[in-house]
Amino acid sequence: xxxxxxxxxxxxxxxxxxxxxxxxxxxxxxxxxxxxxxxxxxxxxxxxxxxxxxxxxxxxxxxxxxxxxxxxxxxxxxxxxxxxxxxxxxxxxxxxxxxxxxxxxxxxxxxxxxxxxxxxxxxxxxxxxxxxxxxxxxxxxxxxxxxxxxxxxxxxxxxxxxxxxxxxxxxxxxxxxxxxxxxxxxxxxxxxxxxxxxxxxxxxxxxxxxxxxxxxxxxxxxxxxxxxxxx
Amino acid sequence: xxxxxxxxxxxxxxxxxxxxxxxxxxxxxxxxxxxxxxxxxxxxxxxxxxxxxxxxxxxxxxxxxxxxxxxxxxxxxxxxxxxxxxxxxxxxxxxxxxxxxxxxxxxxxxxxxxxxxxxxxxxxxxxxxxxxxxxxxxxxxxxxxxxxxxxxxxxxxxxxxxxxxxxxxxxxxxxxxxxxxxxxxxxxxxxxxxxxxxxxxxxxxxxxxxxxxxxxxxxxxxxxxxxxxxxxxxxxxxxxxxxxxxxxxxxxxxxxxxxxxxxxxxxxxxxxxxxxxxxxxxxxxxxxxxxxxxxxxxxxxxxxxxxxxxxxxxxxxxxxxxxxxxxxxxxxxxxxxxxxxxxxxxxxxxxxxxxxxxxxxxxxxxxxxxxxxxxxxxxxxxxxxxxxxxxxxxxxxxxxxxxxxxxxxxxxxxx
Amino acid sequence: xxxxxxxxxxxxxxxxxxxxxxxxxxxxxxxxxxxxxxxxxxxxxxxxxxxxxxxxxxxxxxxxxxxxxxxxxxxxxxxxxxxxxxxxxxxxxxxxxxxxxxxxxxxxxxxxxxxxxxxxxxxxxxxxxxxxxxxxxxxxxxxxxxxxxxxxxxxxxxxxxxxxxxxxxxxxxxxxxxxxxxxxxxxxxxxxxxxxxxxxxxxxxxxxxxxxxxxxxxxxxxxxxxxxxxxxxxxxxxxxxxxxxxxxxxxxxxxxxxxxxxxxxxxxxxxxxxxxxxxxxxxxxxxxxxxxxxxxxxxxxxxxxxxxxxxxxxxxxxxxxxxxxx
Numbered sequence: 001x002x003x004x005x006x007x008x009x010x011x012x013x014x015x016x017x018x019x020x021x022x023x024x025x026x027x028x029x030x031x032x033x034x035x036x037x038x039x040x041x042x043x044x045x046x047x048x049x050x051x052x053x054x055x056x057x058x059x060x061x062x063x064x065x066x067x068x069x070x071x072x073x074x075x076x077x078x079x080x081x082x083x084x085x086x087x088x089x090x091x092x093x094x095x096x097x098x099x100x101x102x103x104x105x106x107x108x109x110x111x112x113x114x115x116x117x118x119x120x121x122x123x124x125x126x127x128x129x130x131x132x133x134x135x136x137x138x139x140x141x142x143x144x145x146x147x148x149x150x151x152x153x154x155x156x157x158x159x160x161x162x163x164x165x166x167x168x169x170x171x172x173x174x175x176x177x178x179x180x181x182x183x184x185x186x187x188x189x190x191x192x193x194x195x196x197x198x199x200x201x202x203x204x205x206x207x208x209x210x211x212x213x214x215x216x217x218x219x220x221x222x223x224x225x226x227x228x229x230x231x
Numbered sequence: 232x233x234x235x236x237x238x239x240x241x242x243x244x245x246x247x248x249x250x251x252x253x254x255x256x257x258x259x260x261x262x263x264x265x266x267x268x269x270x271x272x273x274x275x276x277x278x279x280x281x282x283x284x285x286x287x288x289x290x291x292x293x294x295x296x297x298x299x300x301x302x303x304x305x306x307x308x309x310x311x312x313x314x315x316x317x318x319x320x321x322x323x324x325x326x327x328x329x330x331x332x333x334x335x336x337x338x339x340x341x342x343x344x345x346x347x348x349x350x351x352x353x354x355x356x357x358x359x360x361x362x363x364x365x366x367x368x369x370x371x372x373x374x375x376x377x378x379x380x381x382x383x384x385x386x387x388x389x390x391x392x393x394x395x396x397x398x399x400x401x402x403x404x405x406x407x408x409x410x411x412x413x414x415x416x417x418x419x420x421x422x423x424x425x426x427x428x429x430x431x432x433x434x435x436x437x438x439x440x441x442x443x444x445x446x447x448x449x450x451x452x453x454x455x456x457x458x459x460x461x462x463x464x465x466x467x468x469x470x471x472x473x474x475x476x477x478x479x480x481x482x483x484x485x486x487x488x489x490x491x492x493x494x495x496x497x498x499x500x501x502x503x504x505x506x507x508x509x510x511x512x513x514x515x516x517x518x519x520x521x522x523x524x525x526x527x528x529x530x531x532x533x534x535x536x537x538x539x540x541x542x543x544x545x546x547x548x549x550x551x552x553x554x555x556x557x558x559x560x561x562x563x564x565x566x567x568x569x570x571x572x573x574x575x576x577x578x579x580x581x582x583x584x585x586x587x588x589x590x591x592x593x594x595x596x597x598x599x600x601x602x603x604x605x606x607x608x609x610x611x612x613x614x615x616x617x618x619x620x621x622x623x624x625x626x627x628x629x630x631x632x633x634x635x636x637x638x639x640x641x642x643x644x645x646x
Numbered sequence: 647x648x649x650x651x652x653x654x655x656x657x658x659x660x661x662x663x664x665x666x667x668x669x670x671x672x673x674x675x676x677x678x679x680x681x682x683x684x685x686x687x688x689x690x691x692x693x694x695x696x697x698x699x700x701x702x703x704x705x706x707x708x709x710x711x712x713x714x715x716x717x718x719x720x721x722x723x724x725x726x727x728x729x730x731x732x733x734x735x736x737x738x739x740x741x742x743x744x745x746x747x748x749x750x751x752x753x754x755x756x757x758x759x760x761x762x763x764x765x766x767x768x769x770x771x772x773x774x775x776x777x778x779x780x781x782x783x784x785x786x787x788x789x790x791x792x793x794x795x796x797x798x799x800x801x802x803x804x805x806x807x808x809x810x811x812x813x814x815x816x817x818x819x820x821x822x823x824x825x826x827x828x829x830x831x832x833x834x835x836x837x838x839x840x841x842x843x844x845x846x847x848x849x850x851x852x853x854x855x856x857x858x859x860x861x862x863x864x865x866x867x868x869x870x871x872x873x874x875x876x877x878x879x880x881x882x883x884x885x886x887x888x889x890x891x892x893x894x895x896x897x898x899x900x901x902x903x904x905x906x907x908x909x910x911x912x913x914x915x916x917x918x919x920x921x922x923x924x925x926x927x928x929x930x931x932x933x934x935x936x937x938x939x940x941x942x943x944x945x946x947x948x949x950x951x952x953x954x955x956x957x958x959x960x961x962x963x964x965x966x967x968x969x970x971x972x
Contacts, residue, residue, distance in 0.1 A: 046864065049868055050868060051864045051865070051867060051868040052864070066868075067870070070868070070869055070870045073868065075865060075868050075869075077861075077862065077864070077865055080861065080862060080865075081728075081862070082860060082915075083724070083728075083730050083860060083910065083915050084730065085730075085907070085910035085911055085914065085915050086860065086914070086915040087914040087915065089914065090860075090914045090915040090916050091860075091861070093857070093916060094857050094858045094860050094861050095858070095861060095865075095869065097854055097855065097857075097858040097866075097869045097870060097871055098854075098869065098870050121914075123914075143869075337756060337757045338757075339757075402946045406946075407943065407946035407947055408828070408947070409673050409828075409946065409947060410701060410828060410829070411672045411673045411674040411698055411701065411702075412673050412674065414674065414694065414697055414698055414701060415673075415674040415676070415694070415698070417694055425756060426756045429821065429829070431756055431757065431758055432758060432821060432828075432829035433829070434758075435757075435758040435829065435831060436701075436828075436829045436830075436831055439831050439832065440697045440700070440701070535811055535812070536811075537811070538810060
């Protein structure tokens with residue numbers, strides 16, 4: 001079970017603080033990061049994946065910095081603007097830079113798990129936005145890492161597809177992966193092993209979903225969170 | 232003097248060889264002489280036969296016709312001998328001179344192994360010079376512009392040759408050159424002016440197929456024209472003609488200079504296009520010709536073909552303005568219109584306009600002024616007549632100067 | 647898969663076919679297909695026919711090299727700048743070459759090799775300037791694009807300024823504006839290949855990291871791609887190829903834009919495949935365009951760029967429309 005240890009992680013741009021002094025240790029499990037727009041979720045995930053260098057602080061994955069263990073990290077970005085002719089296999093091949101050819105098999109497995117096995121050779125521009133998102137997830141996962149960091153994976157997806165995605169993440173966690181997801185889908189919070197609530201760059205809640213979560217969410221979003229959870 | 236310098240390239244050994252050959256020709260002529268003497272004696276013997284039988288008129292007339300047929304036989308023999316002598320002379324001339332190695336305008340070494348009989352010219356200047364040194368019979372093709380833009384008498388020669396099929400026309404090397412067309416003619420020499428149209432590229436491509444391409448210096452001075460003439464003469468086996476041509480051109484220009492001995496220089500400008508207005512600047516051929524014609528180019532401090540504004544013209548204040556009509560596109564009023572629309576009525580203060588000395592050049596005189604080649608002395612004389620009519624005993628010069636308003640014969644008379 | 651196999655077969659048949667067509671067609675009608683067959687079979691033909699065929703062969707070779715090179719350059723730039731509308735002339739290299747040629751003509755140098763040297767010098771200096779300035783400003787894809795385009799405009803403006811001063815020497819520079827393979831000699835092709843082949847080989851070696859740039863800079867960095875190094879070196883190699891080609895035959899447009907699109911359409915967005923596929927397609931388009939250039943104004947020739955633009959633009963539009971519809 002991989003562990004990510006963040007110590008005093010801070011990110012500033014032109015004096016403005018995006019993420020402030022984030023310290024946590026996450027070992028395995030399905031971790032969900034919640035928070036309103038502009039809270040710093042994307043930046044936090046980028047810092048954890050080693051895509052961004054922190055202004056201060058450090059990130060270690062099983063004791064090693066992210067750039068030393070790239071092969072283990074699968075990062076799923078929120079948006080990708082691709083050349084209109086890009087096919088799903090092309091994306092997967094590009095993501096698997098530095099790896100051998102076993103990704104092809106993994107891609108087909110994940111596409112299958114998400115119900116779009118037919119999409120392998122298809123161009124992204126011919127898929128619906130939901131299918132594009134599923135394909136992107138499958139491609140990123142084909143990297144075969146055990147640290148999976150996904151930014152808004154369930155965007156554009158309908159209810160059943162969201163369920164499929166979460167089910168897949170749960171399966172990966174059961175096989176020993178560490179999964180960190182940033183999402184707006186507050187209702188899924190109940191399915192997480194751990195929830196972090198981010199508000200203006202600061203963690204206001206970290207722990208198992210329960211009572212304190214509802215309060216933290218209400219404060220973060222500025223509305224009565226109970227209604228969000230029930231809706 | 233220029234001629235002497237150029238002639239110094241000649242091989243005196245070759246000249247000596249020519250002398251020897253000429254001597255052998257001389258002896259052929261003497262043997263011809265003796266044949267004629269033989270005939271003479273036959274005529275005398277016939278005469279005595281007639282005198283001895285004076286009463287026999289029929290026999291006399293019989294003998295007279297026998298004499299007549301002998302004379303025509305002789306004529307045929309003589310003509311045949313003369314023709315063979317002429318071809319021997321040409322061959323001698325060529326054997327003496329070929330193979331020829333020439334360093335052309337772009338410092339390329341061009342080797343012509345034997346007298347070229349399938350010459351292709353790439354532009355009007357090259358065609359003109361080739362015809363002028365007497366290589367017309369060796370041409371197989373000229374370019375399209377040579378058919379359209381040569382001055383007389385060259386245009387007549389070209390049209391005639393095209394009409395009777397002895398000359399082919401290739402597409403213009405200025406706008407749409409075609410390598411295959413040229414190759415298809417199997418030329419043994421290609422002549423063009425360096426830097427004109429695509430000539431330089433044509434040269435570099437054709438030489439890789441073993442076709443000698445001679446690039447002539449583009450006329451930027453009188454020396455360039457003389458060099459070009461001598462190069463073509465050497466390359467085509469007509470050195471004598473080339474030398475004579477250069478001498479004659481030089482003499483004509485000297486004659487013009489003599490006529491201008493005591494005149495004071497006149498400020499002038501030659502305008503090539505209106506709006507944008509291009510004038511001939513310094514370091515151009517027109518500039519040189521203007522100087523020879525007793526003029527001072529008011530724009531000689533600008534080099535090449537600069538674009539000027541009406542203010543520049545007002546400032547430069549030339550006493551004579553010469554405008555090239557470009558096939559009738561421009562005339563004096565085009566100039567006035569442009570000036571008026573830009574600097575207003577002040578333009579009448581320009582000396583040339585104030586004193587009515589604006590001249591427009593049209594007809595084939597235009598190409599003579601812009602790309603003179605062999606007709607340079609005529610162009611110089613034309614400019615001289617415009618600038619100093621009184622030096623040539625003319626009271627005035629027409630405003631529109633074309634071959635019909637100012638006779639070409641005026642331009643060729645010596646002095 | 648089916649589309650890929652179909653395209654491969656198509657290329658394998660049509661490329662030799664276009665070469666044969668190019669060798670059989672020309673203003674000198676007597677040298678036609680039967681003559682070509684005779685030569686290939688080893689039968690004797692006239693010296694003139696051999697010369698004309700040699701001329702056409704060199705020309706066809708030049709067109710093929712031109713098309714392949716432009717396609718390689720265009721593909722690389724489309725991948726490295728993440729811009730499907732990138733073309734080989736983005737770095738302002740063609741404008742630099744033309745400026746070099748114009749200045750050389752003004753200074754009285756007119757021989758072909760002089761002008762070739764001036765063209766290469768102009769192109770390379772421009773490339774150096776663009777890379778240096780972009781590097782100082784961050785070296786990102788957008789920066790390279792903007793600096794390159796800015797140089798294009800500035801240098802073109804300067805060139806126009808100097809061209810007016812050329813006067814009657816102007817046609818010497820026009821060859822470098824219109825683009826043509828009519829005057830390419832074998833030594834010239836050889837010199838171009840000396841630059842082209844190593845550069846293309848280097849790009850092939852960079853295939854995997856270059857391919858991963860399509861993920862965007864941050865994801866690429868996350869998976870270990872040295873983004874800045876790969877981008878600058880591929881940009882430089884692609885523009886070097888462009889400089890060599892422009893110096894050989896002048897600027898010929900559209901092939902560098904269309905060939906990568908055609909390749910991507912059949913084989914997907916995968917740099918190692920697109921590299922050679924677009925090269926093959928680019929070579930073919932160039933050879934056929936040259937044939938059209940010879941025929942359209944028969945017996946005169948049309949400028950090559952005119953043909954590629956007039957036929958290339960509708961082709962591009964057609965590709966775009968067809969791909970959106972699927």
